[in-house]
Amino acid sequence: MTSDPFPNTDDTLLDAYSRAVVTTVETxxxxxxRVERDKGGGSGVIFTPDGFVLTNSHVIHGGEGTTRVTLPDxxxxxAESVGEDADTDLAVIRIDGAGSTLxxxxxGDSRRVRVGQIAIAIGNPYGFHHSATxxxxxxxxxxxxxxxxxxxxxxxxxxxxxxxxxxxxxLLNSRAEVIGVNTAIIGGAQGICFATAIGSVKATVVELxxxxxxxxxxxxxxxxxxxxxRRVVRHFDLGIAxxxxxxxxxxxxxxxxxxxxxxxxxIGLDGRPVSGxxxxxxxxxxxxxxxxxxxIVIRRAxxxxxxxxxxxxx
Numbered sequence: 001m002t003s004d005p006f007p008n009t010d011d012t013l014l015d016a017y018s019r020a021v022v023t024t025v026e027t028x029x030x031x032x033x034r035v036e037r038d039k040g041g042g043s044g045v046i047f048t049p050d051g052f053v054l055t056n057s058h059v060i061h062g063g064e065g066t067t068r069v070t071l072p073d074x075x076x077x078x079a080e081s082v083g084e085d086a087d088t089d090l091a092v093i094r095i096d097g098a099g100s101t102l103x104x105x106x107x108g109d110s111r112r113v114r115v116g117q118i119a120i121a122i123g124n125p126y127g128f129h130h131s132a133t134x135x136x137x138x139x140x141x142x143x144x145x146x147x148x149x150x151x152x153x154x155x156x157x158x159x160x161x162x163x164x165x166x167x168x169x170x171l172l173n174s175r176a177e178v179i180g181v182n183t184a185i186i187g188g189a190q191g192i193c194f195a196t197a198i199g200s201v202k203a204t205v206v207e208l209x210x211x212x213x214x215x216x217x218x219x220x221x222x223x224x225x226x227x228x229x230r231r232v233v234r235h236f237d238l239g240i241a242x243x244x245x246x247x248x249x250x251x252x253x254x255x256x257x258x259x260x261x262x263x264x265x266x267i268g269l270d271g272r273p274v275s276g277x278x279x280x281x282x283x284x285x286x287x288x289x290x291x292x293x294x295x296i297v298i299r300r301a302x303x304x305x306x307x308x309x310x311x312x313x314x
Contacts, residue, residue, distance in 0.1 A: 017118070020174040024120050025132045027176040030103035032122045032169060034070040034129060035059050035079075035093070043123035043169030044069065044093070045105050045178060051098025052209075054181055054201065055168030057084040057091045058147065069095050071102075072130050083208035087150040087216075088196060089183045091168075092208045105170060108177030110154065110199030113140055119158040121182055121193075123169030135160035135191070137179075143278075144184060144194055151278045154200040156180045159191035171195040207286065215286035217310030220253020221246050221260060225276035228265070236267075236303055240275040243267045243298070258295065258308035268296030269308075284310060 031046040035055050042059035046052070053069060060067055061084060070076045077095050084091035095102070120134045139157040146152050158171060162185050171180035180195030207214040226245040233241065243265040249255045260266075266274050269283050270293040288310050295306045 020118060021120055021132070021134050024172050024174060024176040025122060028105045028170065028172055028178070029122055029130060029132070030072055031105040032072065032130065034124045035168060036068045036070065038065045041124070042165060042167040043182070045122075045168075045170040045181075046095075046102050047104055047107060047178070047205075049102050049104050050100045051079075051095035051102050052082070053079065053093045053095065054170075054178075054205070055091050055093060056181070056183055057086045057089045059168045060084060060091050060093060061086065067093060069093070070129075083212040083214075085204055085208065085214040086148045087146050087214065088152055088200065088204050089146055090181060090196060090201060090204045090208075092205060105172075106177050107202060108173060108175070108179045108198050110140075110179065110197040113137060113156065113173070113179050113197065115139060118174045119156075119160045119179070120172040120174075121158070121160040121162055121166060121169060121195075122172070123162070123166035123182065125161075125163035125165040127165060133161040138192075140197070142194065150281055152183075152196065152200075153282065154197040155183075156195045156197050158193050158195060160193065161191075162193040215289060216313045217284040217286065217288045218253075218313040219255045219260075219280075219284070219308060219310055220250035221255045222248040222250075223266070223277065226265070232298065236298065238267060240267060240273050242275045244274055244276055244280055246297075254308050254310050258306045260295070260297065260306060260308070261299065263299070265298040266295060267298060269293055284313075286312075 033044045035044045044053040044055035067079045069079045079093040079095045082092040119137045122132050142155040142157050144152045144155045169182050170178045173179050182195045184194045186192050223244045223246045227242045246264045289312045292309045295308045
């Protein structure tokens with residue numbers, strides 16, 4: 001008689017799944033709030049006992065009047081904005097007079113997120129307070145275009161059902177840790193939803209708490225993505241098939257000081273390839289403000305190395 005190589009029955013596996021979801025919802029649920037503005041609202045998650053709340057920028061941006069936060073226990077309190085960043089669709093608000101005893105969630109680690117693992121979302125879809133959905137992580141490392149046009153990297157794709165009102169709520173793993181902040185759905189799609197991965201969230205939160213905004217570098221150029229001819233790629237031995245063509249240079253900008261000219265093809269910055277604006281945006285992070293960087297450009301038949309020192313973007 002041979003032993004069963006799969007000793008766990010479906011019922012046992014389903015019970016384990018249910019326990020994981022139930023435990024996570026019971027643990028984090030008290031920290032998930034409804035965020036309300038005069039023209040709508042969304043969700044948020046308290047991440048410190050003294051009332052700091054993570055949510056989406058689009059949930060709190062543009063409305064007039066006060067922001068109110070409603071806890072699952074029914075308490076409703078006013079909140080003030082700490083800072084927001086439309087480029088990552090993230091915001092931090094703080095509940096007024098919260099004290100230091102509010103329920104709070106634990107922020108997880110993006111590096112431990114795996115495709116196929118359980119993903120649990122809690123929020124307020126269509127005003128149905130404190131609703132939970134579950135699914136799996138469908139993909140990691142996705143890119144998503146923010147409303148500002150800037151590309152958001154490090155986005156988690158999940159099939160845990162999200163609807164209007166879930167925005168700003170937490171995406172959780174089975175250890176009751178926040179692994180992402182729910183940010184978008186694709187209209188008409190089935191089971192394709194997105195959350196900003198917690199690693200990127202943490203970096204943005206640090207900037208918002210310290211400065212009230214996310215600092216980014218700027219060069220003062222306008223440009224367009226342009227394909228490179230095969231002849232140019234072969235001649236300069238390039239590993240990219242497109243570049244950023246400069247169409248205009250702002251007066252008094254770092255680009256002017258560096259000698260950048262309209263018509264230049266930017267193919268590299270700080271030792272990294274530049275195939276278009278998305279690459280440039282990724283490279284112009286706050287730690288490059290005031291730091292001299294080598295910019296590689298193609299100007300007519302020449303490959304030039306220029307030194308540019310980015311300013312902080314206003």
